Amino acid sequence: MAKSLLLICRRSPWSGPGAREALDVALAGGAFDLPISLLFLDDGVFQLKPAQQPAAVQQKDLTANLQALPLFGVEALYVARADLDSRGLSAEHLSLPATPVEDAHLAALLDQHDLVITL
């Protein structure tokens, strides 16, 4: 049986290629039908903020990559609630439905997966 992977995305969407490259790992794994979950943590939660205007900084829209996740079979999306709260974001208004996880439950989420990659 394939090992499950939790990919922890900590980069804000426009701080460099990090956020896009993390999603690429998820999409590549999904293309191989691997069981992959994503956890948006720290400034990574900004990736889920709707109505971004990447053209203003001459960037491609990351939302398209996010929307592709379910098409690649990556449907287990989690977001750290405390990091949403501290950045004035709400779990009800995200560009993709992600399950909010309390800080106290983050360790259990990591434990549920065979592999963890933080990008």
Added chain:
Amino acid sequence: MKFALALFAPPHAPSSRRALRFAEAALAGGHEIVRVFFYQDSVQLASSLTVSAQDELDLPAAWRTFVQEHRLDGVVCIAAALRRGVLNGEEAQRYGRAGHNLDAPWELSGLGQLHEAAQEADRLICFGGD
């Protein structure tokens, strides 16, 4: 034990040096390294154009020697490498660039190689950040 190693940090980051020391220790301890995968800024470790001061550790050269001596599978993510100016001869020709800076023992390939190594190994060890 079978290890897969993944590097994410630039050559001058302490974690890129620690990754090499870990790899050396793993082999010295009788373990196997199924693949070393270079992603994000770590792809610059595979550039042959890095010049280090004579009295400083030349980590790109140290990694190259280590991979060569132990005949390891050293894979550099092609998309991450292209975007950071790390190209082999074939890619330089494809994109009309004047030169290339990636040769053997490094291989340019895709992210599937990271997943494959992680699935095959007993442990995936990541070296990112500082």
